[in-house]
Amino acid sequence: MAIIENGDKKYSTLLNEIETGQIKIPQFQRQFVWGLASSAKLIDSILKGYPIGTFIYWRTNERLRAIRDIGNIKLPEPKEGEFVNYVLDGQQRITSLFAALRGETIIRDNGKHEDFSSIYIDLDAQKDEDIVVVEVVGKKPFTYVKLTDLMNQGRRFFNDFPEKYDDTIDNYREILQSYQFKGINLKQAEIDIATEVFTRLNVGGRDLTLFEIMVAKTYDPQREFDLSEKFDELRVELSQSKYDTISASSILQLTSLLLERECKRKTILKLEKQKFIDTWFEVVECVKSAVDFFRSYGIPVSKLLPYNALIVPFGYFFYHHPNNPTGKKLQLLEDFFWRVSLGFRYSSAVEGKLVQDIDKIDQILREEQPRYEWSINTTPDFIKNNGYFSTGKSLTKAILCLYTIFKPKSFDNHLDVNIDNSWLKIATSKNYHHFFPKSYMRKNKPEVEYWLYNHIVNITIVDGYLNKNKIRAKAPSQYMSEFSNCNINLKDTMKTHLIDDLETYGILENDYDLFFNSRLNKISKELTARIIPQESDSIELITYEDIEIQDEGRSS
Structure with missing residues (x-):
């Protein structure tokens, strides 16, 4: 069972544990995104005595994949068997503190360098003004000091500063060096508990x-x-x-x-x-x-x-x-x-x-026939009513698999169609071709409902070049006649698209009803042939020669 204990750390302890690898940023944390201005605000809050929140650590001797480099800061791995404090909440704050107090240069993912030593203490600032700043243009020399110099330089370094700033310098250094950074340790917790805590704390972000x-x-x-x-x-x-x-x-x-x-x-x-x-x-x-x-x-x-x-x-x-x-x-x-x-x-x-x-x-x-607790339906009626073309549907993809099993050839030269993942992301992708183009159907067959021509039965897989440059919105009879002049194997080509014959499928007459029903039956037959029948299946073939396709509504 997880144990919650005090995890407060003073300035020197916090920085030492980071430098020795005892505090780590787990891999599931997002990258460090705070800039100089945000880091300056954090230090400013500390100097003014404002609360900066509590750091929450998962204290464990498990070794997780951690972000070992904060920017380009090389940090050691802890010794084997030692506890590690993985930061569950406070990664941006703790990284900002370390980068600012050590004056590190952070290299962002885009290659940009950000110098965190360019954070200054304005020695003339009042309590209601910004004490910690990133811009000192126009300020007089010796009225400001770098944060890193404040924390690391000895008394001699400040000899040239006006004596009136002595107490201010000592006071700011003392506040930071004695600051108690609030923390909570989550101990003896499994990783699923730790990540659940992380997810709940990071309500503004995404779940792990x-x-x-x-x-x-x-x-x-x-x-x-x-x-x-x-x-x-x-x-x-x-x-x-x-x-x-x-x-x-x-x-x-x-x-x-x-x-x-x-x-x-x-x-x-x-x-x-x-x-x-x-x-x-x-x-x-x-x-x-x-x-x-x-x-x-x-x-x-x-x-x-x-x-x-x-x-x-x-x-x-x-x-x-x-x-x-x-x-x-x-x-x-x-x-x-x-x-x-x-x-x-x-x-x-x-x-x-x-x-x-x-x-x-x-x-x-073991070469035994499993008993399936779900039935399937390969009838033309089922395919028709559930075949609205959407690349996110399993039925659509199953029938697309059927198409590719026949190794579709290009309409113009009988060569294999090049099929690529990058072309198959959405329904408008290059490889998907409406055999009766949608624009042709809208113009010439307005009585046919959209879902009946934006249908898997009306889809063929072709090369993107043909789709965009040679077919476009032409009638099937027109572009098929053009391809017949350059492809002597066109009849065999069409069989690779589950279209047995241009004439009997109504293509030369631009008869969409006949094309749809003929190809629908072909698809149904080919799917049925790949199933070992069970009693609960619906796989009997139905002929649709006498049914007007526009009479039925979409069910998908």
């Missing part, structure tokens, strides 16, 4: 992420393990495969499931540091194996994954099965992927569902 806490907790200088750096290294590796948007939280969940078969926040926070570090290499390898599987399956970039969390059960599979699956295992694994993606599986309560799903992965590893 689980990853930020785990970066602090798992830091181990002896083993040269820094989770933040390790995750960055992993992202660099994954970027070569265009899977660098995999989230840190998914990696933590996978690690926790491998170690404890649980992945709730409290479980992750209680993971033993050395076990976490020991497991990291294997976590990285099984994540890379999962990414290789997704890519070889036909999903070229991570932005298309219906859920980031899919990396967790697939990483778990490859942890226990390092080789690529074949035969029944592969069939069962594919079925699992589509059931999660089409069944809105990870839209809520992800942690609990991941625990349930690794049990299903265990069954797949």
